[in-house]
Amino acid sequence: MEFVQALEKIFTGPVIAFIGAALAAAMAGIGSARGVGLVGEAAAGVVSEDPSKFGKVLLLQALPGTQGIYGLLTWFMVMNQGGFLSGNASAVTTAQGWQFFAACLPIMIVGYYSAYYQGRVSAAGGSLVAKRPEELTKAIVMSAMVETYAILALLASVLTILSIKVG
Amino acid sequence: MDKIHIVGLANDKETIMDSLMKLGAVELSEVTDRSDGSMEPEEPQESTELSANVKYASDLMLRMKNAVELSDKYHHEKKPMFSSMRKVSSDNFMTVVSSIDDVEAKADELQNHTSEITVLNTRIMKNILIAEQLKPWTDVEIKLGDSGTEFVDMVPGTFESIDEVELFRDALRSSASESDVIVLHDNDLSFIRAIVIYHRDLAESIIPIIKGSVFRPLSISSRSGYSGDIYDECVAEIENDRNKIRELTSRCREIAENVQEFEIIYDHASVLFDKSTSQSMILDTDYTFILQGWIPSHLTESVEKALRSEFIIAFQSRKAKTEDEYPILLKNHPLVKPYEVVTDMFSPPSVRDIDPNPIMAPFFLLFFSMMLSDAGYGLILAAGCALLIWKLKVTGSMRSMAMFIFQGSLAAIVWGFLFGGFFGDMITALSSGRFSFPTIWFNPIEDPTRLMIWSVLFGVLHLFAGMLTKAYILIITGKWKDAVFDVFSWIIALTGVGLLLGGPALNLPVLADIGKYMVITGFGVIVLFGGRDSGNPVLRILKGIIGLYDITSYVSDALSYTRILALSLATAVIGMVVNKLGSILGFGFTGIILFIVVGLVGHMLNLAISTLGCYVHTSRLQYVEFFSKFYEGGGRAWDPLSVKMKYIKISNN
Structure with missing residues (x-):
């Protein structure tokens, strides 16, 4: 019985919401870091052949970075909706904490994977640009196709967060 | 889009091409339509001359492009991120083009100097390596390449520590007694200089021991002579080369000031290139030529008028048909x-x-x-x-x-x-x-x-x-x-x-x-x-x-x-x-x-x-x-024969 009480003390509503929000920012951020890093390696190769393509490959490298931003955005939405920024945090019940946690799941998971795969597509786009610099837009659009699912996940997360009414 | 055929006199060909280029309203296409059989042109006699022109122009473009790039390297002009084209007056353009040999010579000089600098730099690197290796040996009068006496061979080299020397000496002695390691005692070096001496007859058994050991022989394959002399030689050469590089670089900087001329000649060459390549699409007979091309319908009349007023030509146009796969020119509101x-x-x-x-x-x-x-x-x-x-x-x-x-x-x-x-x-x-x-x-x-x-x-x-x-x-x-x-x-x-x-x-x-x-x-x-x-x-x-x-x-x-x-x-x-x-x-x-x-x-x-x-x-x-x-896409944008410039913009005043 004491164990359960201890658990209840540790896992209060705000804590669970924080874990969700933190994981959303962290996982999407890790994914973006991997993706951007992946493209960066390929981009450095392209630039070593032709430094004038720096601007183009930099654009490609920026693409998988958005998931990290979506993660941060989700984190902010949780903080805002939960009243953590306005000092209203104690009103979050344990159930609502879990709701926030669940709401963070889509961007947490999809953000990570889509950033990684978008990075791979962008890196391939880098070699496309190396051979045919005029086809940059096509490389960008192909890469953006992967991002679609991060956007959908972000929507799912944000709309769920906004449906939780605290207080 | 209209399809046009123009037949003109061979003598007028050059000038007609120039006017078409200035008008910038016609995309040439290869003359293939010989359905009526009435026109059996001879093999174009000019084809070799033509390809020579194309080759000359593309070669000139390449050289000028190199020159422009090199000039940018020597001449650190701050370039804005979004550079606009240089404005050049037509007089200026003509003067530069008329002194084309001069500009070419400058470009070549720039190119040659640059490759010379690269060669010199490699030699300096090599000499620095040699000098570094020789520096500890300058006080020892030792002849490299051919050292020793009639029966004794000497190999100078280095060890890391005195223990290594002892180990090496033992190894040496155990297989060949008529050999020794002489250690030059000096304390201010981080390594130990030593000379291995052995009887020349034992070379066969000694050399593998040297190769397999920690002893690092001093070897400068490219030169022979006393170590001190070689060292001085190298240092002098480095100094000399550096001076030469300085000279060449300052000369290159001077030449790089002419980057504008290189750009002008580049654009001149690219126009020449466009003209020469498009000539290959024209059919020639002894006294006439025929060209075929695409022209936006609303321009047909004015182009016909402009050409007829200057030249004796036959001009024929018809509306393009869907099966023609003609090039596309989009006409849209300026906002769209x-x-x-x-x-x-x-x-x-x-x-x-x-x-x-x-x-x-x-x-x-x-x-x-x-x-x-x-x-x-x-x-x-x-x-x-x-x-x-x-x-x-x-x-x-x-x-x-x-x-x-x-x-x-x-x-x-x-x-x-x-x-x-x-x-x-x-x-x-x-x-x-x-x-x-x-x-x-x-x-x-x-x-x-x-x-x-x-x-x-x-x-x-x-x-x-x-x-x-x-x-x-x-x-x-x-x-x-x-x-x-x-x-x-x-x-x-x-x-x-x-x-x-x-x-x-x-x-x-x-x-x-x-x-x-x-x-x-x-x-x-x-x-x-x-x-x-x-x-x-x-x-x-x-x-x-x-x-x-x-x-x-x-x-x-x-x-x-x-x-x-x-x-x-x-x-x-x-x-x-x-x-x-x-x-x-x-x-x-x-x-x-x-x-x-x-x-x-x-x-x-x-x-x-x-x-x-x-x-x-x-x-x-x-x-x-x-x-x-x-939407399907897969079309081709209309690309008329025109004066296309990369670096400069010619203004008439």
Whole structure:
């Protein structure tokens, strides 16, 4: 019985919401870091052949970075909706904490994977640009196709967060 | 587009080509049309001369390009990020072109000097290595390459420590007694100098021992002589080479001042190249030539007049036919024109397509601005684009992009007012909630569902515009059945679905009733006529039912537009995060400083990322959702013979 009480003390509503929000920012951020890093390696190769393509490959490298931003955005939405920024945090019940946690799941998971795969597509786009610099837009659009699912996940997360009414 | 044939006198050929180039209105194509058989031209005698011209021009271009690049290297002129073309007066241009040999010589000199510098640099590197190796040996009079006496061979070299020497000496002695290691005792070196001596007859057994040991022999294969002398030689050579490099570099800098001349000759060569390559498309006879080309219909008459007034020619034109696969020149309103680059990046329209730009442009503007939807960001972006267009005068596709982003950012200001976005919620943050930016319509953060519905609604309009265009293409090509059964049926059914869903939400059950009948009608047509090319009635109905499955693609297309909501939220919320971070310290003196710094960096970053995102995702909506409804692409843009310059712009005064 004491164990359960201890658990209840540790896992209060705000804590669970924080874990969700933190994981959303962290996982999407890790994914973006991997993706951007992946493209960066390929981009450095392209630039070593032709430094004038720096601007183009930099654009490609920026693409998988958005998931990290979506993660941060989700984190902010949780903080805002939960009243953590306005000092209203104690009103979050344990159930609502879990709701926030669940709401963070889509961007947490999809953000990570889509950033990684978008990075791979962008890196391939880098070699496309190396051979045919005029086809940059096509490389960008192909890469953006992967991002679609991060956007959908972000929507799912944000709309769920906004449906939780605290207080 | 008109197809033209011009027959002229061989003597006039050069001048006619020049005038065509100046007019810039004709794209030449290879003369292949000899259907009447009346014209059997001889093999073009000039072909070798022609290819020589092409070769000369391309070679000159390459050399000048190298010279320009090298000049940039020597002559660190600060180049603006968006450089505009250098203006050159036509007189100046002619003088430079007339002294072409001179310029060529300079370019060659620059090239030669540069390669010489590279050679010298490698030699310096080599000499430095040798000198470094020899430096500890300068005080020892030892002859390298050929040392020792008649019976004794000497190998100078180094050990790491004295223990190594002992070990090595033992190893040496055990296999060959007539050998020794002489250690030169000096303490200020981090290694130990030693000389291995042995009887020449023992070389066979000694050399493998030396090779397999820690002893590192001093070996300079390229030179022989006393170590001190070689060292001095190397040092002198290094000094000498360095001086030479200095001389050459300063000479190169001098030459690099002439970068403008190289650029002029490059452009001159590129014009020459265009002219020579296009000549290969012309058929020659002994006294005449014939050329064939494409010309936009509205220019045909004026070009004919211009040519006839100067030359004796036969000029014939006819309207291009669809099977001609003629090149495309789009004619659009100046406001729509910039959007052509968006379509061209997908693929320029083919002969069978209709120009998608006028339909696409308003939607592009709408979606781009909705995604950005911030008055502050819109203002900055508009100012940036205006700077690019009117101050820096960028050209080509850069100008087009700046142009449509300019339009989009102006519209984004409007959306900023509608949604209450001004650098996120900067006004609210600065006034600690006392004031906020006017929200004319609604705030997407407070009511995201509403914006989602509107996004999908606008998206469905976009899809319908694409489908109606498809219907239009089908009707003008006489396939009205396809238009009715495959396109209108879906438009009716999808509108019905929309009413069915929207009616109850708007408390208008009548709409839902109408919607129900529209869905039934639409689906009925699809089931009955979707498989109309199949003769078997059962199969036909089955095919029709399977056709209903397309609903999934329409639904996923429509839902794809929810990205408008997501990106608009992203822009707004990141802006809010920046404001929040900036106001952590309140609004005292340090607080304001922090707000300004964080605001500048954060909002600029957000603006850059959001603009990229808005552009990319708006493009995607056009390419994937919209173009897939009716657009094929695969055409070729009209590329007339004209004076194309890369670096300079010739002004006549």
